Amino acid sequence: MIKKIAYFLLMAFPPLIINCQSIQENVKGSFNTTFTISKKTTHKINKKQKYTFGYLEVPENRQDSNSQTIKIPVYIFKSRSKSPKKDPIIYTVGGPGQTTMPSAQYMEYYKYLDDRDFILIEQRGNYYAKPHLDCPELAKATFRSNLPDFDETEYDVLVAKATKDCRNRLAKKGIDFDGYNTNEIAADINDLVNILEIEKYNLLTISYSTKIAQVLMRDYPKKIRSIVMDSPLPLESNYDEESVKNLLETVDKLLSDCEANEGCNNAFPKIKTRFYNYLKEKTEKPLEVKIDNPNNGKIETFNLTGADLIGVFTIASTEDIVNIPYEINKLLSDDLTSVKEQLSYLFQESNYGSGLGMRLSVWCAEEYPFSSQSIIKTETTKYPEVKGLSSETFEEEICKIWGVQKVSEIEDLAVKSDIPVLLINGEYDNLTPPKWANSMSNNLVNSYQFVFKGWKHTPTTNWGNPCAMILANEFFNNPKEKPNSDCFEQIGSPEFKTE
Structure with missing residues (x-):
């Protein structure tokens, strides 16, 4: 029944920071970028929480001098401290294709705001961005293919048609699919930092968005003070x-x-x-x-x-x-x-199509071109326990239909940096296993790694136990030293249920 591992390198929870006192109603930046404050927000915010909400307007494709502009929602949450630290935290979630904005409703749970401002930025193409690259056609195809009466021999045709239908619909809106990738998202964040005149900032990233952090530390390192990568996905991994x-x-x-x-x-x-x-x-x-x-x-x-x-x-x-x-x-x-x-x-039909067009653009430009089809084919038949389970997120035909350009070879190479980095993993995370972060640490000379026993993907979003968030906040307060929180030492091996 199952055709492939339909993973989303996901998670969605928010925050970031910046001194809002100098923000104007309409601030202009480089590349014809602007930040415009809006009274209408994406979500209802607690009245006790001080914040600014607005839209960052940027080129859809910076490689095209005639590119249209797109709008990206941003929340700037003010610290609870009477004397907040000047370097805010910028936060964006995983995916690709996941929205960051729902996290805006839960700022009272984010410990980062005890010390500094917290900024949430949506990734271009996601649910609250304008435009939103959704693919309900693919959602319906996925739903149909999982029903027991579905003829599996029709799967490829069904998904290919759904992909074509989605692309054609979005193309009629004038979408430039080559403008939706990790490089452009990193440039969006860099533009936001410049337009808000932030001198130094910190990054909080999870799963897929750790790739955004790697591009930022490679291409725009000057203003980055420290980075937390929760469940890292290395650029160089296939x-x-x-x-x-x-x-x-x-x-x-x-x-x-x-x-x-x-x-x-x-x-x-x-x-x-x-x-x-x-x-x-x-x-x-x-x-x-x-x-x-x-x-x-x-x-x-x-x-x-x-x-x-x-x-x-x-x-x-x-x-x-x-x-x-x-x-x-x-x-x-x-x-x-x-x-x-x-x-x-x-x-039960779901809204799985949300952000899926964005995911297609990223994956087909950055992951699929660097993966060996022969290795993937071997992986599908190699393990008798799960024979037939494909490791491929999108098949070759689907990426051909989507038709985005392959990114530069540098996007498949490891990043070397001396920027302080905290690497956080769950011991039982099969999506972004701890071994990947351990390998990355060889190139990140000022990095520390914590592996949480008994935990899975994205520990900083574990509301039941905020220990990973506590460690991250300790690191932001002192990135030159390894965090030393008692809560981590208190996490033992899981006590398995036996009856």
Whole structure:
């Protein structure tokens, strides 16, 4: 049933900073850029929170002297301190294709505002930017392809048509698809810094937006004081070549940790071997699962292979980690209650198309061209546990349809810098594994790395435990030293549920 790992290197939570006293109603900058204050915001903001909201207007494509302009929403939240530090934090989330703006509603939870201003900037092409590169056509195609009565032989044709329809619709609006990439986003942030006359600033980035940070530190390093990269995605990594391998390595680590834990191993002996054998078995002879279609009451039949059943791990959040061996054991015991619950969600259409056009432009210009199609093909068939699970985010035909230009070779090369950087990872993050950040640290001479035991993707957005946010804030306050918060030392290995 599953065609590929449809990951979003995501997460969305906000903040940034700057001295707003000098902001005018309409401020002009380089490249015909302006920042215009607006009373109408994207979200309702707590009345106690002081802020400025406006739109940064920039060229859609800086390589085209005749480019039209686009508008990018920006929140500038004032620090809670009576004497805030002068270097604000600029924050943008992951994706590509995820919106930063919803974070604006939750500033009371952001510890960064205790010390300095916090600036949220939307990435061009995302939900609240003007224009917004949405693709509801692809959302509908994805929904259709996941239903049990779908003929998988029609998948490629269905997705190709949806991609063409989306591109044609956006093209009629005059969209220049080559203007939506990491380089342009980095230039947007640099323009904002200049137009607001910020002398020094800090960057808070997560997942995909850590690539934006790397471009900024390479191309516009002068004003950057420090950077936090949560769940880093290195420029030099070839994501599509590694995603299946990274997934299995992470699952292997978690199950090995269960076997090394006396209580978990006693409750679920040899769980790793039994789970892998189960996945292989179901790949050869799919698991038949019948559920009631919540839309019409009709009984529907799903046939699940190992590529589908590995979802026991992939759909889990950090909070769910402790339950994974228990859920796997349920599956091995033919208890399908959790599986049926998850399958029922496939009958609900979602707004998955939001920002997907932006994601296509970034991926097809920056990731797909540098990935080996032969390696990807091998990865799809290499692992018998999940045979058929593609590591490719967008297939060759889809990127050909989208038709964006390949970026320069430098965008696939590691960045070297002495700017202070804090690298944060979750131990069980298969999307951006800790090994990537560890490799990056060789080129970032003033960097520190923290790997959170038992956690998954983007630890700084874990509202249940703000320790990663606390570490990040400590680092912003003193980037020349490794943060030393007691909360990190108190995080032990996960206590797996056994009954």
